Amino acid sequence: MSENSSSRAVLEGPDIHRALTRIAHEILERTKGASDVILLGIPTRGATLAHRIGERLEQVEDVKVPVGSLDITMYRDDLRTKPARALGHTELPADGIDDKLIVLVDDVLFSGRTIRAALDALNDLGRPRAVQLAVLVDRGHRELPIRADYVGKNLPTAKSEKVKVFLAETDGRDAVELIK
């Protein structure tokens, strides 16, 4: 699959498709029809995944769930380890997030620090009824008391390995690779 001999595809396009469909079904089930749900993806790939899940929800149950993006750069706890980064895009539904059920969407759940930053960012934007988390891959090695509500695939990894997500919208193809 990859030119890099030390990388291995752990999810292919069809696997990703099935995983997102399953997450959509679980969201519908757990939120009893997703009537007050807002999907907020964390840029870049989380935002793409949020849009895909939104499309699935519409296909499955014909509900139109607002989809937005939430950039967490300004809330990161590791900003000072690198030069200042370019900001991602934050796009919230016009009605805001107060009293809504927010489902945060990200590609990979690892240390949990990104989600911690996302929760802080949400806190400055309004007061949701509840916040849930959907991820395509949970690779373990949490450093904070955070867990995902919806997981595409649980992927046991060594801490030294890298998980790379490719999505057609940004990368031209769908795949998840484990790089040693």
Add this chain to the structure above:
Amino acid sequence: MIIKNVRILGGEAADIRIEDGVIAEIGQDLTGPQEIDGRGAIALPGLVDLHTHLREPGREDAETVLTGTQSAAKGGYTAVHAMANTMPVADTAGVVEQIWRLGQEHGYCDVQPVGAVTVGLEGRQLAELGAMADSAARVRVFSDDGKCVDDAVLMRRALEYVKAFDGVVAQHAQEPKLTKDAQMNEGVVSGRLGLAGWPAVAEEAIIARDCLLAAHVGSRLHVCHVSTAGSVEIIRWAKGKGWNVTAEVTPHHLLLTDELVEESPVGSYNPIYKVNPPLRTSADVEALRAALADGTIDIVATDHAPHPVEDKETEWAAAAMGMIGLETALSVVQEAMVDTGLLDWAGVAERMSAAPARIGRLSGHGRPLEVGAPANIVLYDPTARTEIKPDMFASKSRNTPYEGISLPGKVVATFLRGKATVLEGKLA
């Protein structure tokens, strides 16, 4: 004393015998009780500066006659003309005699005071020029340097009056209204930097007027620190008419340009480059070098202007104008004029010793290195190279624009009437 194996004006190696402060013999294989090895060095007549600021009396925090003359000796000078803008101003016989005597007492370098043209440099009333000329200091050069004698009538009177004692008026050519609050050469760089411009015409207009005045009254005019190509053209024209006009250029105007204000080894807007007249463009530098080579500009004068650190470690507009230069002058002239092939060492001797002594009417200086001449001699090693560091100077001040720059040559020894003031590059 014998100076062995030294190349006079860069010529063949010879030995020089000095007796009673006078050159007694020049030849080969001379021997004597006290020998100084001059191998590798050239010998030039002791340098004469027509434009030095010694700051005493009044600003002894910047320089004194002692430190200034030590600095001069280390630069190869045996005589300096001390400018009149001290506190009090050197506008009376009393002040000029005091300065002259301090130079004699210290013994490093003859100090020839310049008298102020007008009382207090205020440009209103002539100072007692005759009294200064008749004093022990025998003042012949008069200047309001730092300020321009911009009143045309006053300038005419000064030029006329000094004829009585063969004096010369050394004009600081700067039209004051055109240069009000001016900060640097007006041009491309000043426009970008937002610093008030100092137009070339402010210098050139005064020079043109003064040349015409000097011709009209038949007197001698000396133009201080010429800095623009246009000034060179005007002086060339005046000399072509046969008028009695002489001119000087500073070492820094032969080497440095206004681009240093924008970008330099010591940062942007560093007031170390703030000087009056301002650094100009590379085209001006080229014109000044050519004019010094062809004799349109007669001499190099340092405009050695010491300032304490706190007067330069400021924002540009608040900083004092001026640079020290006595200890780097010969090296800068070598870099700008000799190493470029524009002048030989005889030409340097003419422009840094003989001609300034003539203009200042100093009979004991600037004489060719011949038997019978006073033993005012500088030994200079043109093959050495030195990276300039501000703390290497004998001057009390550190405001050199050459910090971090490597310059050629090194003054090995200086002799004032046979007495060594500098030996092996150090004060004797």
Add this chain to the structure above:
Amino acid sequence: MNKHLISAADLSKDDALLILDTAEELARVSERSIKKLPTLRGRTVVNLFFEDSTRTRISFEAAAKRLSADVINFSAKGSSVSKGESLKDTALTLEAMGADAVVMRHGASGAPYRLANWIRGSVVNAGDGTHEHPTQALLDAFTMRRHLKNLEGRKITIVGDVLHSRVARSNVLLLSTLGADVTLVAPPTLLPVSVGTWPCDVSYDLDAVLPKSDVIMMLRVQKERMNAAYFPSEREYSRRYGLDRDRFAKLPDDAIVMHPGPMNRGMEIAAEVADSARSTIVEQVANGVTTRMAVLYLLLGGEI
């Protein structure tokens, strides 16, 4: 990005676009109820103002506070500076306070370069003499982009006292970096003699330039210039170079009118033009906070 922002020439096109894009994202922060981000917590920003400029100071102060930086306002008036303390000693004091950035307004051109020699933190030029005011140019470009989208090939006309204007210098540099076509219009006495070497066109005739302008930026005419023979009288200046209703009508329909403030109403700009719907003058003030947030974030938000 460079460590300091002293001249608009310090910014490459990529740098400038990064600042403007960042400002675009940060603009949303100003629209929400909690107008604060935690990003610069623990960073210290000193506003060092040697000239009175309440507008610029509070703009930087709001920007720094919205990013949670600690802000120290150091006004030269009434401080040791007015008692003759040197700029260097002031710098050493700020250094001892641990300033991560110093936002400096000074009456002397180039003063921020001198400050940068004496402190370890970043220096942001908030206007130095008649030299530059790069964050003003950035907020102007930000405002123009909001109205015109891309600035590439756009015709920007800047009118007034270019000679003494730090706003004009920074705008010419930044706008040419961004690919806009800048024309300066002024009486010849208020243009630098070397203006021909600048990356812009020059005209003495405002009426000829108006119909081709996407943006017209009017510069303030300082009172002291009026008394220094740069032009014969206020009335003549206003007639030849002021933006009145008749001239306003010659602009293309979608052109915008800008002014860095404070305005001399009735002198360089007529009140009804300043207050028209196509005037961005109030918007420029709001955009100032956003743009300065972007600058402070990009200078201080990462490792320093």
